[in-house]
Amino acid sequence: MKFYEGCTALITGASSGLGAEFARQLAPVARGLVLVARREDRLEALREELLELQPSLQVEIYGADLAVEEQRTRLAGWLGERAIGIDFLINNAGLGDHGHFDSSDWGRVRAMIDVNIGALTHLTHLLLPSMLRSGRAAILNVSSVASFFPLPNMAVYSATKAYVTSLTEALAIELRPKGITVTALCPGPVPTEFFDVARRGEDATAHYETMGPVVVTPAVAVRTGLDAVARDRARVVPGLLLAVSVGVALVVPFFVTREILRLFSKKL
Known part of the structure; x- marks a missing residue:
């Protein structure tokens, strides 16, 4: 964690899940x-928890509700x-959001696009000038393995994360x-609480149980991300089994992947 000594980090979505775990792991050195x-x-x-630790x-x-552009602008002004x-x-x-696109709620879909794409892009654009002046800085965008595949029943989510991964690679x-x-x-x-919110009235715990060995803890996911930043890697998939599986899937002809996704979607 020497890379992060003395840093000042801004973490969005910090109230729970990966965001809170990022704060806990950075607290001893930031x-x-x-x-x-x-x-x-x-x-x-x-x-209070972090100050007890450090x-x-x-x-x-x-x-702030980062889905709202004006609130993102106010955040940047407040920092200044x-x-x-x-x-x-x-x-x-x-x-x-988990479920068929034709039965989705438009307000929920719009909020997902505004946060996953709009907030991430806008905050990066707002803060990047001062980061460039500092001479050495880092950006970590939390994407998803879903960014590599057009996932049925999570069509808009996987599309937004495809944007995040593509933007990150380019930047x-x-x-x-x-x-x-x-x-x-x-x-x-x-x-985390992600599937509690994403699944429409279904049991999130049952979803994780079906995923078996590809599930990683928030601590492992965050540690993997921080290690990747310190090593100047453009992207990383936490968990050896999942990383290998994704690597193999990405070299398979897409017509094969499409058929696998069709079969997989019937089980969700």
Whole structure:
């Protein structure tokens, strides 16, 4: 974790799941953390936990609905007013939806696009100029293994994550010569609140049980992502079995993959 010593990191979606785990793992080495999410009560509880772990840590919290463009702009302005320089941006906030597209709720779909694509892109655009001036900085975009495949029953989610991975790869090439490391963390199933929200009235626990050995813990997923950033990797898939499986699947002709996805979709 030497790479992160003295950093100031901004973490979106920090109130639970991977976002909170990023904060816990960075707390012992970071100089400051800015925790952003809608649920300020959870952010307050996390701040207290982190300060017990590391009393000298500077922890700021900011409540915002990142689906709203004006709130993202206000966040950037607030950082400027407080002279908080961010040298590690973790775009973790994300929404999902599980089910057939024709029965989806448009408000939910729109929010997913606004957060997964809009917020990530806009915050990166807002904060990148100051990060470039710092001379050395990093961006970690939380994508998904779903970004590699058009997943039935998660059509819009996988499409938004395909955007995230593609954008990350392009920015990694653009920004590496300028001293900015850009990495996409592409986890498979991780036991967080994600599926509690994404699944339409179904049991999220049962979903994880069907995934078996490809499930990794939040701690492993976050540690893998942080290691990848420190090594200047453009993307990483946590879990050896899943990483190998994805690598094999990506070299298979797509007409074969399409048939596999059709069979897989019948089980979901």
